[in-house]
Amino acid sequence: MYPSLHFMKLYKICYTFAQRLEKGLLAALADKIPCMSLDAFQQIQHLLEEIEQAQPQGAEEVEQFRLRFLGTKNILKPLMGEIRNVPNEQKREFGQLINTAKERAELKYEVLRRDQEAAAESAQAAHIDLTAPGEPLDLGSRHPVAITLNRIVSIFERIGFVVAEEREIEDDWHNFTAMNTPEDHPARDMQDTYYMRNSAEILLRTHTSSVQARVMTSQKPPIRIIAPGRVYRNETISARSHCQFHQVEGLYIDKGVSFADMKQTLYYFAREMYGPDTRIRLRPSFFPFTEPSAEMDVSCFICNSKGCNVCKYSGWVEILGCGMVDPQVLLNCGIDPEVYSGFAFGMGIERQAMMLYTITDIRLLFENDTRFLKQFGAAL
Numbered sequence: 001m002y003p004s005l006h007f008m009k010l011y012k013i014c015y016t017f018a019q020r021l022e023k024g025l026l027a028a029l030a031d032k033i034p035c036m037s038l039d040a041f042q043q044i045q046h047l048l049e050e051i052e053q054a055q056p057q058g059a060e061e062v063e064q065f066r067l068r069f070l071g072t073k074n075i076l077k078p079l080m081g082e083i084r085n086v087p088n089e090q091k092r093e094f095g096q097l098i099n100t101a102k103e104r105a106e107l108k109y110e111v112l113r114r115d116q117e118a119a120a121e122s123a124q125a126a127h128i129d130l131t132a133p134g135e136p137l138d139l140g141s142r143h144p145v146a147i148t149l150n151r152i153v154s155i156f157e158r159i160g161f162v163v164a165e166e167r168e169i170e171d172d173w174h175n176f177t178a179m180n181t182p183e184d185h186p187a188r189d190m191q192d193t194y195y196m197r198n199s200a201e202i203l204l205r206t207h208t209s210s211v212q213a214r215v216m217t218s219q220k221p222p223i224r225i226i227a228p229g230r231v232y233r234n235e236t237i238s239a240r241s242h243c244q245f246h247q248v249e250g251l252y253i254d255k256g257v258s259f260a261d262m263k264q265t266l267y268y269f270a271r272e273m274y275g276p277d278t279r280i281r282l283r284p285s286f287f288p289f290t291e292p293s294a295e296m297d298v299s300c301f302i303c304n305s306k307g308c309n310v311c312k313y314s315g316w317v318e319i320l321g322c323g324m325v326d327p328q329v330l331l332n333c334g335i336d337p338e339v340y341s342g343f344a345f346g347m348g349i350e351r352q353a354m355m356l357y358t359i360t361d362i363r364l365l366f367e368n369d370t371r372f373l374k375q376f377g378a379a380l
């Protein structure tokens with residue numbers, strides 16, 4: 001409403017100014033062209049006065065004004081024919097005078113039209129019921145994967161880990177080579193990873209270790225980071241696996257970092273995440289980027305280790321993989337393994353979210369069906 005008011009004011013100022021200018025011009029022309037067809041000249045002058053004085057009220061009269069001066073059969077058209085009776089040297093001035101009449105009619109019509117619009121707008125505004133109750137806001141809710149991921153991240157943030165984020169489209173070096181993953185490793189297989197159509201060098205990251213490779217090559221230890229994010233694998237989609245999922249990986253490098261530091265850090269995480277009575281166990285494992293490596297289980301938080309479907313009656317649930325960063329990985333990233341050591345770990349988010357919220361099909365987490373998602377509105 002305010003901008004259109006300004007616009008109208010501006011129009012009115014222009015309009016008044018044009019009127020004053022016009023009066024002077026007409027007087028000058030009448031003086032200058034004494035032999036000009038008096039009839040035609042008088043007619044234009046009358047029309048100019050009519051345009052100036054017209055005060056059409058309401059939409060219908062405004063339309064009448066438009067038809068009279070600007071319509072296809074407007075009154076100025078036949079006057080243009082009068083130009084035949086005007087001496088050659090005055091034809092130009094005569095034409096200009098008619099144009100002036102047309103321009104003034106246009107200007108006046110524009111002002112009238114805007115007045116009409118503003119009146120209609122305020123008439124409509126008068127009908128708004130300010131006491132009516134507002135439209136209810138359709139509140140969204142956090143995605144269960146986001147809830148789980150945020151919980152994990154904030155636990156590590158409390159003990160000094162800093163979030164690091166990076167690109168999802170990576171190069172072979174940061175995703176595989178730096179991570180000590182040999183050429184013949186199945187993870188590098190064309191069938192297992194998404195590569196760009198025209199380059200086997202560029203791919204969708206298969207883990208967030210690539211983030212850590214970028215941090216290690218650009219920062220000096222001590223490094224204490226947590227890398228959450230989406231990763232991709234060329235999997236057949238089923239209730240249990242998907243081609244996209246989320247990971248949180250952690251990395252701590254400094255002088256004298258030991259396996260005991262790793263165990264205690266992960267024990268703290270397990271208790272914060274699954275309750276103060278949670279126990280952990282480490283089983284030996286293998287990853288190309290850590291040596292030694294382990295898999296960590298937590299005591300089953302669903303049945304309290306009494307035996308259930310989730311822990312398959314073992315009392316233990318596998319949560320993450322971890323290990324001491326392989327000296328070769330440190331070397332690859334320009335960190336001296338004789339001076340520094342570190343531990344790293346990685347965990348999938350979907351699996352934990354599914355256990356926490358008893359979700360039985362991973363596909364539900366990627367379909368964005370609001371009937372499913374809105375059930376997590378009350379969660380955390």
Ligand code: 2NL
Binds near residue numbers: 287320
């Ligand atoms: C798993 C296991 C793991 C790492 C990830 C890592 C990163 C750097 C160096 C060494 Cl920069 N390791 N990450 C280490 C061990 C296990 O992930 O099961 N992830 C879902």
